[in-house]
Amino acid sequence: xxxxxxxxxxxxxxxxxxxxxxxxxxxxxxxxxxxxxxxxxxxxxxxxxxxxxxxxxxxxxxxxxxxxxxxxxxxxxxxxxxxxxxxxxxxxxxxxxxxxxxxxxxxxxxxxxxxxxxxxxxxxxxxxxxxxxxxxxxxxxxxxxxxx
Amino acid sequence: xxxxxxxxxxxxxxxxxxxxxxxxxxxxxxxxxxxxxxxxxxxxxxxxxxxxxxxxxxxxxxxxxxxxxxxxxxxxxxxxxxxxxxxxxxxxxxxxxxxxxxxxxxxxxxxxxxxxxxxxxxxxxxxxxxxxxxxxxxxxxxxxxxxxxxxxxxxxxxxxxxxxxxxxxxxxxxxxxxxxxxxxxxxxxxxxxxxxx
Numbered sequence: 063x064x065x066x067x068x069x070x071x072x073x074x075x076x077x078x079x080x081x082x083x084x085x086x087x088x089x090x091x092x093x094x095x096x097x098x099x100x101x102x103x104x105x106x107x108x109x110x111x112x113x114x115x116x117x118x119x120x121x122x123x124x125x126x127x128x129x130x131x132x133x134x135x136x137x138x139x140x141x142x143x144x145x146x147x148x149x150x151x152x153x154x155x156x157x158x159x160x161x162x163x164x165x166x167x168x169x170x171x172x173x174x175x176x177x178x179x180x181x182x183x184x185x186x187x188x189x190x191x192x193x194x195x196x197x198x199x200x201x202x203x204x205x206x207x208x209x210x
Numbered sequence: 211x212x213x214x215x216x217x218x219x220x221x222x223x224x225x226x227x228x229x230x231x232x233x234x235x236x237x238x239x240x241x242x243x244x245x246x247x248x249x250x251x252x253x254x255x256x257x258x259x260x261x262x263x264x265x266x267x268x269x270x271x272x273x274x275x276x277x278x279x280x281x282x283x284x285x286x287x288x289x290x291x292x293x294x295x296x297x298x299x300x301x302x303x304x305x306x307x308x309x310x311x312x313x314x315x316x317x318x319x320x321x322x323x324x325x326x327x328x329x330x331x332x333x334x335x336x337x338x339x340x341x342x343x344x345x346x347x348x349x350x351x352x353x354x355x356x357x358x359x360x361x362x363x364x365x366x367x368x369x370x371x372x373x374x375x376x377x378x379x380x381x382x383x384x385x386x387x388x389x390x391x392x393x394x395x396x397x398x399x400x401x402x403x404x405x406x407x
Contacts, residue, residue: 078349112283120282120324150286150370188283194350194369195284197313 080109080189081201086166089133089207094172096136101126101164101203103185110157111187113143117156122188122198126164132179133207136167149192166205174209181205242365243379249362252277252355253344257311257335260318260325265309265335268361274301274383275357276308276376279337279348282324283314286370287352291328293373297380298332304384305359308332311341313351356380359388 084102091097105111112121128135141162145154166183183203189196252275254268267275278294280287294308310332314320317336325334342348345355356365356379365379 120320122283148285150289155285190285193286194352195281195286196349196351197281198283198315 078196079199079201080106080196081111081185081187081199083185083201083203085204085206089168089205090210091168091170091207092210093170093174093176096167096169097133098165098167099205101166101183101185102161103158103164104161105159105189107160109189109191110146110148110155110159111189113156113158114138114140115143115156117153121155122186124158125186126166126203127184127186128166129182129184131181132174132209133168133170133181135181136169139165139167148190168207170209176209178206178208181207242367242375243356243382244364249358249360249364252357252361252363255337255341255344257337257341259333259335260322265333267309267357270307270309270357271361272359272388273305273307274359274380275355276306276380277355277357278308278310279313279342279345279351279353280310281313281351282320284351288328289370290352290354290373291330293376295329295331297377301380301384306380306384310334311337313337313342313348356383358383358386 082104084104086099086101089097089099111124114124116123124140126138141158141164143156143158146157146159147154164185168181181204183205184200185203186198186200188198252267254266256264256266259265267277276294276297278287278290280291291310294310297306298308310330312321312334314336321334321336324330337348345353350368352367352369352371354367354371354376355363356367356376358364364383365376367376
């Protein structure tokens with residue numbers, strides 16, 4: 063009981079997410095073609111995440127990666143970052159806040175198996191507010207697809 | 211209220227303030243230090259520093275310690291680090307040490323270049339989940355603990371703090387001699403106990 067109580071704050075901390083990513087709409091594509099999906103991302107009010115091109119080499123970028131699956135993952139298109147000035151920084155930082163979308167591009171191999179499948183993505187981010195930063199976290203993105 | 215009575219009330223208030231807070235103009239403001247009875251023992255840890263030497267918090271018993279949980283990706287931490295370097299320079303001969311615990315996932319690969327870039331003059335270790343859990347689960351960085359000469363947590367600052375407030379706390383703790391003997395325990399404390407949340 064005591065051990066459980068002592069662990070609670072840490073479990074609580076690990077459960078905090080400052081970013082949510084909606085599951086994209088089902089992708090339907092023919093073999094040998096290219097396709098793309100939009101992923102809606104939302105950052106908690108009062109927080110920001112570093113953009114995909116942070117202002118400083120020590121900062122951790124927003125990054126979407128896909129586990130190899132039935133589709134070939136391609137470029138991920140990020141929106142134009144905001145340049146925001148914070149209390150803790152001398153110069154504006156390249157960040158994302160609020161709500162925005164990422165576009166993930168895929169190729170359907172000519173030899174892809176027809177039928178349904180799932181691609182699993184990981185969106186890694188590192189969030190801060192105006193006076194604290196939080197360890198990098200990852201949210202899962204689940205893409206359902208249908209190869210025709 | 212008559213002027214005489216008002217004067218008496220103000221004088222009483224002033225004298226009471228002197229009794230509680232002291233009248234010397236050089237006295238350091240108590241800032242946000244916890245009262246003696248509310249301080250809990252800072253959990254001990256053993257972590258390697260950049261030279262591979264083991265650092266134990268219990269080795270610093272009798273000293274005032276500023277324990278800083280930070281990371282290289284943390285902007286607010288980078289504001290505080292030069293302050294802490296300044297504190298280390300100014301107070302190290304009075305029995306004061308800064309210990310930095312980096313929470314970078316990439317460990318020394320990220321931390322060593324940063325130490326060299328900034329020229330950090332105090333001991334830095336790479337922490338882990340176990341260390342963080344001992345301190346109630348460190349989520350926000352920076353989180354800074356001021357530890358008194360008896361190895362007890364006297365103050366916790368979560369997020370970017372005020373330099374003067376931290377320094378006032380250090381100076382206050384340096385003026386207080388150690389009172390107890392005994393070793394820092396190795397228990398883990400929930401965040402509510404260490405005051406980190």
